[in-house]
Amino acid sequence: MARTAGAAPGRRTAPPGWPALNSRVHVRVHLPEKLGDRELELPTRVEDEVDGALVVAAPTFAGDLHVAVPGLPVAVSWSSDRGRCVVDAVLVRVVRHRVSCWELEPASDVRTEQRRRYARVRTSGHVRVLPVPLPDEAGAHRAPARPALEAAPLQALPALRRVLRAAADGRGEPPAATPDVPPTAGPAGAAGPAEPGEPAGAVEPELTAAFVDLSEGGACLRLAEPAWLAPGRRVRVLFDLAGGPVDQLAEVVRAAPARDVADRHDVVLAFVEPVPAADRLRQHVMRTQIDNRRRGDR
Numbered sequence: 001m002a003r004t005a006g007a008a009p010g011r012r013t014a015p016p017g018w019p020a021l022n023s024r025v026h027v028r029v030h031l032p033e034k035l036g037d038r039e040l041e042l043p044t045r046v047e048d049e050v051d052g053a054l055v056v057a058a059p060t061f062a063g064d065l066h067v068a069v070p071g072l073p074v075a076v077s078w079s080s081d082r083g084r085c086v087v088d089a090v091l092v093r094v095v096r097h098r099v100s101c102w103e104l105e106p107a108s109d110v111r112t113e114q115r116r117r118y119a120r121v122r123t124s125g126h127v128r129v130l131p132v133p134l135p136d137e138a139g140a141h142r143a144p145a146r147p148a149l150e151a152a153p154l155q156a157l158p159a160l161r162r163v164l165r166a167a168a169d170g171r172g173e174p175p176a177a178t179p180d181v182p183p184t185a186g187p188a189g190a191a192g193p194a195e196p197g198e199p200a201g202a203v204e205p206e207l208t209a210a211f212v213d214l215s216e217g218g219a220c221l222r223l224a225e226p227a228w229l230a231p232g233r234r235v236r237v238l239f240d241l242a243g244g245p246v247d248q249l250a251e252v253v254r255a256a257p258a259r260d261v262a263d264r265h266d267v268v269l270a271f272v273e274p275v276p277a278a279d280r281l282r283q284h285v286m287r288t289q290i291d292n293r294r295r296g297d298r
Contacts, residue, residue: 017085017110018054019046019078024232024251027059027102028075035063041273045232047101053092058100068094068102076104079253079270084217085110121288123214125239127221131204132234132249204228209267211239216281218250218270226255226265237269241284246277 019025027042042059049055054076058068072091077084088108095101207229209221219237229235233252238245250269258264275281 017080018049018087018106019076019080019085021046021048022232023078025056025076025078027056027104028077029059029061029067029072031063031067035067047099050103052106054089054104054106055095055101056104058094058102070094073107074104079218079251080112084270085112087111119285119289120213120215120218120220121285121292123211123219123284123288125211127209127211127219128238129207129209129221129223129229130236130238131206131228132236212266214281215285216271216275216278218253218268221267221269222258222261222264223267224264226267229255229267231255234272235269241277242280244277244280246280248272248275248277 023046025044025046027044029040029042031038031040040061042061044056044059047055047057056076058064061067068091070092074089074091075086076089077086079085087106087110089104090107091102092105093103095103205227207223207227209223212220212222214220221237229252231252231254235250235252236247237250238247240246249272251272253268253270255265255267258266
C-alpha cells in the first residue's frame with residue numbers, strides 16, 4: 001500500500017508517538033452480545049500509515065466478518081520506551097487483499113498507561129530465554145520439527161534417538177533400561193540437537209541472561225550477545241522468584257549495547273498477559289522498594 005503525504009480533508013492527523021512501521025501492536029475489540037459480549041486483545045503488525053490513519057494487518061477471530069465493519073470502535077496498544085501506549089481509534093475501512101488490512105483512524109491522543117506493573121527494581125539472578133516458534137506466512141506458529149531432548153544427558157542422546165525411532169517405526173517398545181528421560185517436547189520453541197544433514201544454526205539456541213531490573217510487567221536482561229532477540233520477537237523466560245519457578249511469555253521491546261558495561265547488551269522485555277506470577281512479582285517489587293528506602297537507596 002502506497003504511503004500518502006498529508007492528511008485528507010476532515011480527517012484527524014496522526015497523533016505524536018504513533019507506532020512505527022512493522023512494529024507489533026494489539027487491537028482491543030469488544031464483541032457484541034450474540035458473540036459472547038467480551039473483549040478481545042488481538043495481536044497484529046503495523047503495515048502502513050495513510051492520511052493520518054494506521055493500517056494494520058487484519059486480525060482474525062470468530063465472527064470477524066460480522067464485527068469488522070466501518071465505524072467499529074477499537075483501542076490500539078503497543079510497548080514503547082515510556083511504557084505501554086494506548087490510542088482510541090475507529091475502523092474506517094477493511095481492505096480485502098492478499099494481506100487483508102484494517103485502516104484505523106485515531107479518535108484520541110496517544111496516552112501512556114502509568115500502572116504499578118511498570119515500576120522496576122534492581123534485581124540479581126539468572127534467566128533462561130527460550131525462542132517461541134516464528135509464525136509462518138499464514139500466521140500460524142510452526143511447531144518444532146522434533147521433540148526437545150535438552151533434559152537428556154549428552155551421553156544418552158544417541159541411544160535415546162535410536163529408541164524413539166524404533167518405537168515410531170513400530171519395531172518395538174522402549175526397553176525398561178531406557179534412560180529416565182521424557183520423550184516429549186520440552187519448553188515451547190525449543191528443539192533438540194540438530195540431526196546429521198541438518199543445516200547448522202537452523203535452531204535458535206537457548207540463551208542465559210542476567211537480570212538488570214524486574215517489574216510486574218517486564219524485565220531488562222543483560223547478556224553477551226542479543227543473538228536472535230530482535231524487537232517484536234516473542235520469547236519464554238524461566239527464572240526463580242520467591243522460592244518458586246516463573247515461566248512467562250514475553251516480547252522483546254528493544255536490544256542495545258549496555259551503557260555502563262563494555263561487551264554486553266541489554267534487552268528489554270514486556271511480559272505478555274496473562275501474567276500468572278503477577279502477585280509474586282508485585283510483592284517482590286514492593287518488598288525491594290521498601291528495603292531500598294530503609295537503606296536510603298532510590
